[in-house]
Amino acid sequence: MKTIIEPFRIKSVEPIRMTTPRQRRQYLRQAGYNLFRIPAAHVIIDLLTDSGTGAMSSEQWAGVMRGDESYAGASSYYRFLEVVEQLTGMRNILPTHQGRASERILVEVMIGSGQAGRGRLVPNNAHFDTTRANIEHSGAEAVDLLTSQGTSPTHLAPFKGNMDLAKLETLLDERADDVPFVMLTITCNSNGGQPVSLENLQAVRALCDRYGKSLFLDAARFAENAWFIKQREPGRAGQSVSQIVREMFELADGATISAKKDGLVNIGGVLLIRDDALFRKACDLLILTEGFVTYGGLAGRDLEAMAVGFREVLDEDYLRYRIRSIQYMGEKLLAGGVSIVQPPGGHAIYIDATDFCPHIPKMQFPGQAVACGLYELGGIRSCEIGSVMMGELAVMESVRLAVPRRTYTQSHIDYVIEVVLALKTKAHKLRGFRIIEQPQALRHFTARFEPM
Numbered sequence: 001m002k003t004i005i006e007p008f009r010i011k012s013v014e015p016i017r018m019t020t021p022r023q024r025r026q027y028l029r030q031a032g033y034n035l036f037r038i039p040a041a042h043v044i045i046d047l048l049t050d051s052g053t054g055a056m057s058s059e060q061w062a063g064v065m066r067g068d069e070s071y072a073g074a075s076s077y078y079r080f081l082e083v084v085e086q087l088t089g090m091r092n093i094l095p096t097h098q099g100r101a102s103e104r105i106l107v108e109v110m111i112g113s114g115q116a117g118r119g120r121l122v123p124n125n126a127h128f129d130t131t132r133a134n135i136e137h138s139g140a141e142a143v144d145l146l147t148s149q150g151t152s153p154t155h156l157a158p159f160k161g162n163m164d165l166a167k168l169e170t171l172l173d174e175r176a177d178d179v180p181f182v183m184l185t186i187t188c189n190s191n192g193g194q195p196v197s198l199e200n201l202q203a204v205r206a207l208c209d210r211y212g213k214s215l216f217l218d219a220a221r222f223a224e225n226a227w228f229i230k231q232r233e234p235g236r237a238g239q240s241v242s243q244i245v246r247e248m249f250e251l252a253d254g255a256t257i258s259a260k261k262d263g264l265v266n267i268g269g270v271l272l273i274r275d276d277a278l279f280r281k282a283c284d285l286l287i288l289t290e291g292f293v294t295y296g297g298l299a300g301r302d303l304e305a306m307a308v309g310f311r312e313v314l315d316e317d318y319l320r321y322r323i324r325s326i327q328y329m330g331e332k333l334l335a336g337g338v339s340i341v342q343p344p345g346g347h348a349i350y351i352d353a354t355d356f357c358p359h360i361p362k363m364q365f366p367g368q369a370v371a372c373g374l375y376e377l378g379g380i381r382s383c384e385i386g387s388v389m390m391g392e393l394a395v396m397e398s399v400r401l402a403v404p405r406r407t408y409t410q411s412h413i414d415y416v417i418e419v420v421l422a423l424k425t426k427a428h429k430l431r432g433f434r435i436i437e438q439p440q441a442l443r444h445f446t447a448r449f450e451p452m
């Protein structure tokens with residue numbers, strides 16, 4: 001059969017409360033036209049983020065009941081260890097409460113505390129914002145080295161998350177002493193969830209070896225990345241996703257993982273460091289802020305849910321459906337004349353807001369206009385990724401529709417497509433915004449807007 005269906009049935013449901021455009025206009029006014037300020041109960045389809053918003057399986061919920069809440073050495077911890085070791089081949093494993101906790105500890109271990117990173121640089125294909133913030137907090141500079149294909153929104157290429165090897169080589173050649181370690185983000189969130197090929201990963205490894213640098217993966221979406229490799233990289237179709245995942249991790253000296261993505265849990269993270277001495281340092285730091293090394297800021301039940309999630313995410317029927325559901329939305333929007341970032345990545349569709357409403361200048365936040373339009377028309381919550389979020393650094397005005405894992409059915413996605421296409425027909429009526437109130441930093445979370 002050609003039709004790819006959701007490879008699960010629903011055992012427990014959560015009602016969605018329907019609202020009318022009139023109600024939503026009022027909610028928008030009350031929220032200062034900032035979707036982060038809208039109560040989730042007033043959202044029909046929530047595509048704000050795919051982080052921690054997925055549905056757990058019946059096995060994960062059963063694990064929650066089995067969770068061992070002992071302070072030290074809980075049996076849930078040992079089950080978590082066994083699964084992560086099998087997944088990655090690494091032995092030195094710490095649980096953390098989420099990805100950024102792993103990043104904070106890694107940065108302190110590899111760079112130091114205070115402003116120890118002054119004058120140093122950490123290259124990555126593209127840093128996720130919390131990774132960048134943690135690196136910059138140490139005084140170091142976070143450098144993005146995507147290929148030019150990777151930064152072009154419509155260039156069709158199979159691995160747009162790849163590191164630009166020539167740029168990395170130049171940087172290592174000129175500044176080797178200033179580079180404490182190299183990172184690679186799989187899939188690359190910052191340019192739309194684009195995958196990195198094994199060939200690229202191997203080449204980055206070889207460069208790191210040549211210059212004596214360790215390589216850490218930011219592996220939040222390791223399974224989605226492995227599925228793309230299996231589908232797109234020559235010679236990989238015959239391998240299982242778990243073999244590919246293992247091969248990816250074997251090329252690294254460690255990894256930070258936000259389990260809120262491919263861990264299929266609502267909260268959790270992992271830090272992996274092969275080197276024993278560095279790992280001991282990380283253990284000491286973990287105790288300062290996260291808790292004891294066998295629970296890392298989580299409850300035993302969270303460790304249990306992660307252990308099950310990290311196994312379930314390797315299910316190829318699940319990954320086929322997951323990636324297909326994003327592509328399906330992308331294809332329908334493209335066919336309806338909506339310009340999007342191509343090809344679709346693993347977890348979201350990005351609408352080109354400048355193309356969607358060309359009459360709204362960049363200074364009046366076209367992405368905010370589209371995001372508020374989708375909410376008013378259909379109760380869909382999306383996320384502006386453009387000048388509101390990135391300020392001067394924005395390379396594109398876009399609206400991200402991030403899809404939570406195993407949460408929405410195809411008819412929900414069809415509804416989203418219908419709303420986007422309906423908004424497109426009256427996009428000329430959308431108005432831009434001005435900011436009337438904003439904090440010092442990270443303004444997208446709390447700023448208030450007013451329609452022009």
Ligand SMILES: *Cc1c(COP(=O)(O)O)cnc(C)c1O
Nearest residue numbers: 098099100128130189220258260
């Ligand atoms: C979500 C994410 C993180 C941070 O993880 P949190 O669990 O949100 O702290 C880091 N890197 C990437 C690529 C991510 O997507």
